[in-house]
Amino acid sequence: MNTRETVKTVLVTGGAGYIGSHTCVELLQQGYEVVVVDNLVNAQQESLNRVAKIAGKAPVFLRVDLLDEVALDAVFSQYSIDAVIHFAALKAVGESVAKPLAYYHNNMTGTLNLFRVMAQHQVFQLVYSSSATVYGDSNPIPYREDMPLASTSPYGRSKVMAEQIMMDLSAADERWNIASLRYFNPVGAHPSGLIGEDPTGIPNNLMPYISQVAVGRREHLSIYGNDYMTADGTGVRDYIHVVDLANGHLQALQLLARKHQRFSAYNLGAGKGFSVLDVVKAFEKACGQSIPYKFEPRRAGDIGEFYADASKAATELDWRAARSLDSMCADTWNWQSKNPSGYGQV
Ligand code: NAD
Ligand code: WQD
Numbered sequence: 001m002n003t004r005e006t007v008k009t010v011l012v013t014g015g016a017g018y019i020g021s022h023t024c025v026e027l028l029q030q031g032y033e034v035v036v037v038d039n040l041v042n043a044q045q046e047s048l049n050r051v052a053k054i055a056g057k058a059p060v061f062l063r064v065d066l067l068d069e070v071a072l073d074a075v076f077s078q079y080s081i082d083a084v085i086h087f088a089a090l091k092a093v094g095e096s097v098a099k100p101l102a103y104y105h106n107n108m109t110g111t112l113n114l115f116r117v118m119a120q121h122q123v124f125q126l127v128y129s130s131s132a133t134v135y136g137d138s139n140p141i142p143y144r145e146d147m148p149l150a151s152t153s154p155y156g157r158s159k160v161m162a163e164q165i166m167m168d169l170s171a172a173d174e175r176w177n178i179a180s181l182r183y184f185n186p187v188g189a190h191p192s193g194l195i196g197e198d199p200t201g202i203p204n205n206l207m208p209y210i211s212q213v214a215v216g217r218r219e220h221l222s223i224y225g226n227d228y229m230t231a232d233g234t235g236v237r238d239y240i241h242v243v244d245l246a247n248g249h250l251q252a253l254q255l256l257a258r259k260h261q262r263f264s265a266y267n268l269g270a271g272k273g274f275s276v277l278d279v280v281k282a283f284e285k286a287c288g289q290s291i292p293y294k295f296e297p298r299r300a301g302d303i304g305e306f307y308a309d310a311s312k313a314a315t316e317l318d319w320r321a322a323r324s325l326d327s328m329c330a331d332t333w334n335w336q337s338k339n340p341s342g343y344g345q346v
Contacts (some may be wrong), residue, residue, distance in 0.1 A: 009033040010253065011081045011123075012043070013066060013114060015059065016043035018197045019129065019186055021051050023085060023246040025195070025226030028055035030250060035079050037072070038088065039065035041106075042200060044109030044343040047210040050194040066110030068098030069117060083125035083256065086114060091160070092204055093133070093301070096155035107158035116167060124175040127169035127252045128166060130265065131159050131181045132238070132306065142309040145182070152301055163265065164309050170262035177260050179252040179317075184238035184308050188328040189335035197242075198342030199245070206276060207239075210283050211336040213291050220292040223276050228304035234276035238269040238307035240271055250318045251319040269308025270321035278325065286329035287337070 010027055014020045015036030021043075027034050028051070036048060036059045045061065059184035060079070064071045066088050075081075089107045095101040119126065132245070135143045136150030149160045163180055170176040187207040189196030202218075203209040210217045226233040248268045255261075274282075278292050313319045323331075 003306060004236050005287045007188045009035060009080055011035045011037065011075070011079070012059070013037050013084065013086045014129075015043060016040060016047050016061070018089060019183070019242060019245060020085075020087040021047040021191055021195050021250045022242045023087070024048070024051045024059050025054050025190060025248045026243070026250055028057045028059060032145045032316070034059035034100050035075065035081065036061045036066040037066070037075055039063060042090070044198070048194055048342040050185075052140045054190060054192050054194055066113055067106065069113040072113055072117045073120070074340055076117055077122065078297070078329070079315075081121065081123050081254055083127070084114070084123060085120060085127045085129075085253075086111065089129065089153060092309070093153045093155050094204060096153050096158075100154040107155070108161060110280060111162050111165070113228045115165070119173070122175075122222065124177055125253070126176070126257045127249050127256070127297075128162065128178060128180045129138060130163055130181055131156070132184045132267070132269065133309065134160050134163060134182060141306050142271065143267060145267060159338045165210045167263050174262060176262060179256060179257045180265040181248060181252060182265055182267050182308075184240050184267070186242050187332045188241040188243065188323065190243060191331050191334065193331075193334040193338040196339065196342075197334065198339075198344075205302050206237075206279060208290055210280065212333050214283065214287045214289060214333065215336050215340045217340070220294055222296040223279065223280075223293050224296055225298035225304075226295045227298070231276055231304050232275050232277050234272035234273050235302060236242045236305035236307070238271065238273055239279070239325060239328055240269055241328045242320050244321045244323050248313065248319045251317040255317055257299050266313045266317055267308040267310050268313060268319070269310050271308050271310035273305055273307040274325055278330060279329070282325045283329040283333070286326065
């Protein structure tokens with residue numbers, strides 16, 4: 001069995017992206033060797049220069065597309081990989097509805113290539129980026145890991161399918177040891193202000209949209225729906241600071257190193273919900289200005305309210321969300337105000 005000491009080199013797919021870059025910082029700071037593969041379809045290499053600045057040590061960066069199985073195989077031949085954290089995926093829900101083939105090809109073929117190459121190289125320790133979207137729209141809240149999985153978009157279904165594939169793999173071959181982490185709503189940025197979320201085009205998600213309004217890139221926030229069955233009528237979500245989330249991956253690696261469990265899923269959320277108006281108010285406090293907003297009709301496919309039952313991660317991973325909504329907003333604002341155009345302005 002692997003111990004913490006034997007897991008030294010971690011391959012991070014999608015490590016130049018938002019959650020991946022924050023996880024690389026924590027890995028490097030904890031003494032892991034980090035090899036990033038990313039095709040930069042939704043990231044800039046500058047994020048990894050910043051990671052190196054924060055951690056005082058650079059990850060290895062290889063511009064590799066997971067769809068290129070030969071190139072991926074060469075990475076595993078060149079480096080002695082002990083464990084993989086698999087972030088690489090396309091993640092825009094609306095775009096996945098418009099371009100299902102592109103999403104299934106990238107997310108499923110990329111994942112199958114990775115799993116095949118891992119098995120060929122006898123690497124069976126895997127931490128997977130799943131999502132609360134796997135709970136679909138019919139489960140009662142709070143969401144628990146043993147609830148049935150379903151999803152309402154091609155993006156979401158690619159996560160459900162990947163989880164099914166991992167369950168089948170671990171049933172067929174006991175050497176697999178997999179933690180699937182179901183993220184709720186990741187927001188925030190590293191407190192240094194050097195790395196953060198840098199969406200391409202118009203942001204789909206609430207926090208980056210608010211921060212672009214605050215920095216003057218967008219005129220006002222559209223709030224989608226004020227007639228939900230929630231305290232103030234706006235949508236309620238379980239926001240999770242990206243640094244807490246990154247640390248969840250280190251806890252998962254450590255769990256895999258001490259316990260062989262084949263496959264297990266964990267909710268990474270704070271276990272409580274905040275409304276859109278709660279987030280707007282907290283952001284106004286963080287940035288010291290008001291955020292103009294207009295109520296608009298509900299967004300297609302949205303659910304009124306969901307949040308995690310986060311008790312399994314607390315018990316088995318010894319992980320809890322520690323950072324408050326105020327610090328999520330303060331860190332987002334610190335990043336956005338220091339980098340008004342994201343990594344574009346270097
Ligand atoms: P991101 O887009 O910032 O990062 C994903 C990275 O993967 C990008 O750097 C992109 O260039 C890379 N990538 C995509 N396809 C690739 C391919 N074929 N080969 C190599 N690299 C490829 O997204 P993120 O927010 O950091 O999300 C990371 C993971 O977490 C994704 O799997 C996403 O589905 C999942 N997730 C994200 C959220 C969220 O709200 N951000 C919530 C739940 C789950
Ligand atoms: C949060 C709340 C909106 C934008 C999505 C994906 C999910 C996961 C995380 C990957 C909702 C409201 C938003 C805006 C608004 N990703 N809102 N105005 O929809 O919970 O989850 O990202 O797995 O799969 O679906 O996050 O940030 O888009 O929305 O009023 O401009 O903010 O209606 O209530 P969501 P979000």
